[in-house]
Structures are given as structure tokens and as C-alpha cells.
Amino acid sequence: PNTMEFADWIGRIKRKKIYVISTLKRPVPLEHYLYTGNSQKTQNELFLLVDAKGTFLTKGYYSAIEAKKDRASKHSQTFGAKQPIYHGGASQDKNVWLSIIDMLRKKDQLPVVAFTFSRNRCDDNASILTTVDLTSSTEKSEIHIFFQKCISRLKGTDRQLPQVLHMVQLLKRGIGVHHSGILPILKEVIEMLFTRGLVKVLFATETFAMGVNMPTRTVVFDSIRKHDGTSFRDLAPGEYIQMAGRAGRRGLDPTGMVIILCKDQVPEMADLHKMMLGKPTQLQSQFRLTYTMILNLLRVEALRVEDMMKRSFSEFHTRKDTKVFEQKIAELTQILSGMDEVDTTGQLNDLE
Secondary structure: OOOHHHHHHHHHHHOOOOOOOOOOOOOOOEEEEOOOOOOOOOOEEEEEEEOOOOEEHHHHHHHHHHHHHHHHHHHHHHHHHOOOOOOOOHHHHHHHHHHHHHHHHHHOOOEEEEEOOOOOHHHHHHHOOOOOOOOOHHHHHHHHHHHHHOOOOOOOOHHHOOOHHHHHHHHHHOOEEEEEOHHHHHHHHHHHHHHOOOEEEEEHOOOOOOOOOOOEOOOEEEEEEEEEOOOOEOOHHHHHHHHHEEEOOOOOOOEEEEEEEEOOOOHHHHHHHHHHOOOOOOOOOOOOOOHHHHHHHHOOOOOOHHHHHHHOOHHHHHOOOHHHHHHHHHHHHHHHHHHOOOOHHHHHHHHH
């Protein structure tokens, strides 16, 4: 969004030329879908919402809503007028994941990264898929040998940790979990196996989309709402595209597939449009001068508080035009000095 400003700021601080290379076109275009299925019967309820050209298709949105309504009416015919309520229980979650994984496997759209905004839910989703086995016997053998080789660096007792034992069972079936609660060595093993194409379904948190170059064929969003430390909110366009951008491997896939699970209700059309096609948030400085920071800076003789403030991105906008303002002041001072003295006699003597 404000890339040039950011590059200019770095260039001024480092006193070097900064080259910005940008592209507005993805090498592998993305297709965004809504998924309303929750069983073997409804596993093909996949509706295209944004095509590879970036066009928002309202037809796909209304088709998803119709599919939900049809299921509600069938439910009312069978069980009475009471609406089917999604409580988010383990069994309902299991049915949704089983149906979507089976559908993706049939369409040859694996591997898939499932972004889930809760570490506990990542673990739970992986644990409930006890019947899913996505690897061949050769792949199982390869995973087992590689895993044992990697954990041989651990001490004897550490190899028997519950997380290590649980993870090897999941990985052998082609399922992985990646979040900050996983041991660093296991995270590294999962990343390496994922790169080799041996992990077919990876449940990960948002951090997997940051700083890790791990493209995949399909990305699934468990939800489009996340907790940002203060409250629950929808994903910002920048956050969504950062995660959705993992889909589509260059040279391997013609398009990347992004799926949003509609477990409860289909999200509002305006919210989806804003999230998928909205402008990313502008970079803003989070620099705040606190009393502690001032006291710490006073200890360092080489650095003054003023220097610290001058180098911050927040001050950059005001400092960027300092030369222009200084020139303007000099011009105005020159004009002022060349002007005649003001006659302050008579009624204007109170101006003296």
C-alpha cells in the first residue's frame, strides 16, 4: 500500500539507495470458494465466489445460501420446524472436515493448509480425524525413517514425550499440526515433510503464513473471524490475502484454490467482498515514547531521545518535508528583512 514511503524511510535512515520491485499480477491466480457441505451427501457443495480474474460472482454466493436453506427445509420436514443449529461440537466439526478432505482428495487438490485461529482447535481438529489415512505404505516408511532420524538428536526421555508420540502417529497418516505450542524440532520436521509433499493436511495458525515459504495446492479457512487480543473481528484484507496467497504452487498448479468453510451461516456478502477484494491496510508506525524508554535512553550517552524520535517511521512524514519548510522560512525571512519599517505613529502607537 505505502511501499514507496516505507522504502524512502529505510533509504534515509541507512543512507542507501533502495530499489522497490513490485508486481500486481500473481504468477498463479487464486480462485475463492464457499463450502457448505457437512457430510458425504453434501460434500460437493462448493461454490465459486471469486474467479481467477478477480471477479466477484454473486451467483456463487446466492447458491451457497440456497444450499443452506435447502438443508434447513429438509431438516424441518424430518424433525419439525426447529432449525438445525450448529453448536460447533467435535462430531459436527469432524463431519465437515471428513467431507471436505474426501472431496479434495477425489479432486486431486491435496496438499491443503487449514488455517485455524486457535492452537487448541488445531490440535482438536487433527486428533478427531482418526479414520483419515492419506499416505501410501512407501510414504509411511519414508516418514517413519525421516522422523526417527530427526528425533535421534533428542535425549532418551524426550523421545517419549506425549507430543512427540502423538505427532508421529498423525504424520504417518499424512496429517500435521503447526503452531507456537509445538516443539521447535517437531515444527521443523513438519515443515520439511510438508515441503517433500508427505504431509497432505496441515492444521496451522496464522504464523505459518508469515516468513515461511511453504506453498500448497489448497488453503482452507476454518473461520474468517479471529481474536486480536481485545475482541473478535473479521480478517483484514491484508491478513486474508497473506494466508490465501499460500495456495497455488508456481510451475505445478494452474490456479490456487482457497476455500472458506461455512459451518454455521454464510458470512455477509459485503464482509466477504471487503475481505477478498479490499485494499490492504497501510503501514503505520507503532512507535510510542514511554517513560521507561526515555530513562533507558538517558543511560546511553551515544543516543539522544530526539535522535530516536527522528529515526521513527511516525516522524518520517513530518521530517520528509523539513528542507522545503526551511527553504520557505528562509524566503519569508528575506522578504521580511527587505520590507520598510512600519509607521506606528498616531493611532498605531500602541503596537510598539
